[in-house]
Amino acid sequence: MANVEAGVVELDGETYRQISGAWYNARTYIKPPEIISRRLDEQYGTAAPGNKSRTQRPMTRGSRPKPRL
Numbered sequence: 001m002a003n004v005e006a007g008v009v010e011l012d013g014e015t016y017r018q019i020s021g022a023w024y025n026a027r028t029y030i031k032p033p034e035i036i037s038r039r040l041d042e043q044y045g046t047a048a049p050g051n052k053s054r055t056q057r058p059m060t061r062g063s064r065p066k067p068r069l
Contacts, residue, residue, distance in 0.1 A: 009044050011036065021046050 007018045008026050015026035016036075023037045024030065031037070 009040065011040060011043070016040055018044075018046070 009016055009018075014032075016023050016032065017026040017029075018024075018040075023032055023040045025032060032040075
């Protein structure tokens with residue numbers, strides 16, 4: 001079952017749904033372990049490609065963002 005358009009996919013006998021770029025078990029709505037989320041991302045991609053939260057460097061203590069001009 002690979003109904004990617006509806007956001008529901010199957011992996012290893014479990015169904016998963018992508019909500020706001022994060023994967024959840026479609027039946028329980030519990031997040032799977034990180035390794036499963038990575039496999040789902042590799043196989044099906046992410047629903048929110050504009051979401052930069054995973055790629056941005058976290059701000060460290062004392063650092064400031066550059067001012068916009």
